[in-house]
Amino acid sequence: MTDTYRVAVLGATGAVGTEMVHLLEQRRFPLASLKLLASERSVGRQIAFAGEAVPVEPLTPGAIKDIDIVLGATEADLSRQYARTIVEAGAVFIDNSSAFRLDPDVPLVVPEVNLADLKHHAGIVANPNCSTILLVVALWPLHRRHAIRRVVVSTYQAASGAGAAGMSELLRQSRQILADEEFTCEVFPHPIAFNLFPHDSAIGADHYCAEERKLIYETRRIFHDDTLRIAVTCVRVPVLRAHSEAVNIEFAEPFALEEALAALSAAPGVHLVEDWQRNHFPMPIEASGKDPVLVGRIRQDLSCDHALDLWLSGDQLRKGAALNAVQIAEALAGGGL
Ligand SMILES: NC(=O)C1=CN([C@@H]2O[C@H](COP(=O)(O)OP(=O)(O)OC[C@H]3O[C@@H](n4cnc5c(N)ncnc54)[C@H](OP(=O)(O)O)[C@@H]3O)[C@@H](O)[C@H]2O)C=CC1
Numbered sequence: 001m002t003d004t005y006r007v008a009v010l011g012a013t014g015a016v017g018t019e020m021v022h023l024l025e026q027r028r029f030p031l032a033s034l035k036l037l038a039s040e041r042s043v044g045r046q047i048a049f050a051g052e053a054v055p056v057e058p059l060t061p062g063a064i065k066d067i068d069i070v071l072g073a074t075e076a077d078l079s080r081q082y083a084r085t086i087v088e089a090g091a092v093f094i095d096n097s098s099a100f101r102l103d104p105d106v107p108l109v110v111p112e113v114n115l116a117d118l119k120h121h122a123g124i125v126a127n128p129n130c131s132t133i134l135l136v137v138a139l140w141p142l143h144r145r146h147a148i149r150r151v152v153v154s155t156y157q158a159a160s161g162a163g164a165a166g167m168s169e170l171l172r173q174s175r176q177i178l179a180d181e182e183f184t185c186e187v188f189p190h191p192i193a194f195n196l197f198p199h200d201s202a203i204g205a206d207h208y209c210a211e212e213r214k215l216i217y218e219t220r221r222i223f224h225d226d227t228l229r230i231a232v233t234c235v236r237v238p239v240l241r242a243h244s245e246a247v248n249i250e251f252a253e254p255f256a257l258e259e260a261l262a263a264l265s266a267a268p269g270v271h272l273v274e275d276w277q278r279n280h281f282p283m284p285i286e287a288s289g290k291d292p293v294l295v296g297r298i299r300q301d302l303s304c305d306h307a308l309d310l311w312l313s314g315d316q317l318r319k320g321a322a323l324n325a326v327q328i329a330e331a332l333a334g335g336g337l
């Protein structure tokens with residue numbers, strides 16, 4: 001049993017990895033050591049941590065030794081490639097990628113919802129998709145009181161969902177358009193500045209894109225409910241950081257608005273933002289850099305007496321990714337791994 005942990009961050013220079021390093025410092029994670037790993041491109045860089053400059057090291061199998069917890073923030077292929085090495089080295093791998101999220105032997109965990117599933121890990125824990133995490137944090141306190149039958153959700157996803165390069169593309173194109181210059185699309189398939197389009201992930205034979213399928217299958221898995229019906233449309237919008245979602249929730253029975261508000265007010269990870277007089281509800285600009293999922297505009301669906309609407313915004317680099325992973329690490333550390 002130890003009370004400090006040797007932690008490595010894979011992809012420490014990326015959008016999610018940068019946030020993980022920041023949160024480990026901000027939340028005073030009990031560290032024995034911190035190793036920051038990225039590609040050869042980043043070797044030579046140093047990242048500030050608790051007043052020190054930590055060098056970025058190249059990710060190689062040899063770099064994974066004498067580590068207790070690995071926080072993964074690289075693409076799914078790299079996670080698959082390194083998972084066995086990490087587990088055989090005796091570390092727990094908390095992976096942000098989509099590689100293991102539907103693997104029945106790997107728990108898919110959002111601490112506010114299904115922390116108990118963490119007990120069943122065998123070396124790997126999966127962090128869900130960002131839009132899924134934000135959605136389930138808001139749905140779970142309602143689902144616990146009255147069973148949800150069907151959810152209709154439309155997402156408004158920021159450029160940061162495509163990593164550091166996605167944010168740079170939005171800023172670059174915006175500057176170029178304002179300067180009346182020619183611009184190119186390198187990260188997104190269409191202009192992201194002053195535009196929006198259906199989510200840019202791969203479209204399947206069912207005409208749903210990968211992001212939409214993740215919301216459906218990951219939510220069911222986290223809720224342990226394969227009967228939950230979810231209709232989803234994911235959209236990329238020209239917001240720098242933080243995703244928003246418009247959600248219609250149909251329950252098995254009528255759900256009083258006051259009861260829903262009380263449930264959400266008391267829910268961990270949720271912060272209510274609802275001022276009907278000022279027309280002030282969750283916005284990505286106010287969710288950015290914050291931990292909780294902002295929820296508001298909760299109202300009766302006038303077309304269905306057992307359905308409610310809500311609106312949410314959450315920083316997908318925080319609760320949608322890095323914060324969720326660090327909370328899992330804290331839970332593992334709290335239980336002595
Ligand atoms: N962005 C988001 O909102 C969310 C992302 N995720 C998932 O998290 C993961 C990381 O995403 P994100 O931070 O956005 O991506 P970024 O593109 O911003 O960062 C990728 C990271 O991976 C590193 N990397 C790339 N290639 C290699 C390599 N060959 N060897 C070692 N390291 C490498 C990069 O290092 P270098 O800088 O040296 O190139 C960088 O640190 C992905 O799986 C993504 O799907 C999950 C939830 C939300």
Ligand SMILES: N[C@@H](CC(=O)OP(=O)(O)O)C(=O)O
Nearest residue numbers: 097098129130131157161162
């Ligand atoms: N959800 C991110 C993409 C992503 O990184 O998803 P995942 O972690 O499920 O691969 C977006 O906004 O585009």
